[in-house]
Amino acid sequence: MTNKIVCPRCKSDKGFYTRERITGTAQKYYNSSGDLEEEQGAMYDGLSHHGGTKAYCKQCYKPMGKTKDLASGNHEEETRWGVTE
Ligand SMILES: [Zn+2]
Numbered sequence: 629m630t631n632k633i634v635c636p637r638c639k640s641d642k643g644f645y646t647r648e649r650i651t652g653t654a655q656k657y658y659n660s661s662g663d664l665e666e667e668q669g670a671m672y673d674g675l676s677h678h679g680g681t682k683a684y685c686k687q688c689y690k691p692m693g694k695t696k697d698l699a700s701g702n703h704e705e706e707t708r709w710g711v712t713e
Pocket residue numbers: 635636637638639640685686687688689690
């Protein structure tokens with residue numbers, strides 16, 4: 629993965645985004661004092677994602693291609709910390 633993904637239209641290498649429609653129910657957790665709890669881990673379990681198949685340029689907002697052809701499947705943190713040393 630040494631090749632940068634570059635927008636064919638504006639030559640931006642700033643990356644891309646997808647548009648997804650998210651449906652479902654989000655749960656928010658409060659403690660007995662009425663405080664919002666730190667742990668909200670299960671909040672998004674009930675959500676489902678639709679779409680996201682097209683990738684758009686973050687600079688010019690034009691379609692750049694199919695997400696499955698562009699996305700590496702990695703998270704940025706993993707690639708950043710995984711290659712040290
Ligand atoms: Zn662009």
